[in-house]
């Protein structure tokens with residue numbers, strides 16, 4: 001703990017809200033609970049209160065001070081009518097160290113890649129406090145229904161603000177999703193037709209929705225944004241743009257540019273064709289300007305994209321960069337484990 005207070009005992013605690021034996025409710029708990037209990041005289045009490053609770057009244061019997069580093073709850077036993085000011089009194093200080101954990105919100109957390117990122121963050125609870133944003137109660141239940149899953153629609157900025165308040169980093173995995181028009185019969189050959197639902201066109205989701213998130217994050221002082229986009233954006237005639245007349249890659253690219261210009265440290269990950277395969281078993285490939293699309297290696301497992309998102313949160317070399325991402329086929333090359341080296345290969349800021 002700060003302030004040189006080193007006479008403390010530590011114990012692990014997993015709950016977000018902990019009510020200790022003395023009835024103090026300590027919130028913002030994050031894995032490390034520090035319990036301090038001793039007896040002191042009034043003069044030391046006054047000094048401690050000044051140091052630990054600079055914004056609280058030293059005369060109050062119970063106070064709480066929350067900093068970005070920790071939450072400290074303090075209770076001073078009431079002075080009994082028979083005690084004098086020099087009498088030693090018992091007090092308890094509960095300091096909830098936030099340690100260096102980072103609160104990360106994943107939007108599109110009900111999506112196929114978003115839910116992997118959310119799950120990975122939850123699994124790494126020593127480093128991250130995970131939050132998810134989904135569009136519906138149904139999506140929330142699908143990914144576990146925890147209290148850290150917020151419901152909001154990114155096209156309505158007001159609805160995403162609560163999820164963004166207080167986070168350190170944002171991982172954007174929302175995307176417009178084209179729907180296949182009914183009546184397509186593969187046995188008759190031809191190609192299916194696609195459409196976007198009203199209110200869910202790429203202009204609304206991939207441009208306005210991403211912009212809303214970036215604006216809200218900036219207003220909330222978010223320190224970092226990772227945005228997953230798609231390869232193909234350098235080619236206005238890319239077939240994905242004609243899907244449902246949505247120009248999806250055009251709007252995605254516009255949002256990427258907006259992020260790069262936002263002043264918030266960012267990583268833009270332009271993924272190749274996404275596959276629902278096991279992660280961590282392939283050598284990842286970094287590219288730029290869609291050059292990988294001219295090769296045979298232009299796909300990537302969603303699980304690998306998710307891992308790269310998380311690695312980008314913690315590796316300095318990933319910041320303020322944009323990269324194309326694909327992988328070698330499984331069994332060729334060496335599975336990537338050194339993400340610092342991977343990000344160091346990236347030379348492009350957009």
Ligand SMILES: NC(=O)c1ccc[n+]([C@@H]2O[C@H](COP(=O)([O-])OP(=O)(O)OC[C@H]3O[C@@H](n4cnc5c(N)ncnc54)[C@H](OP(=O)(O)O)[C@@H]3O)[C@@H](O)[C@H]2O)c1
Pocket residue numbers: 108109110111112113114134135136139152153154155173174175176177200205209228229230231270271272273274275302
């Ligand atoms: N598919 C590919 O081969 C491919 C290739 C390269 C890059 N990418 C990109 O990679 C990213 C991840 O792809 P994915 O296939 O894993 O994603 P996905 O499963 O399609 O998930 C997209 C998520 O965005 C959410 N969403 C859409 N509109 C929203 C709104 N208005 N408010 C809140 N949430 C909204 C959806 O919520 P609901 O669940 O409620 O619909 C969905 O969970 C996307 O940006 C995608 O474009 C995809």
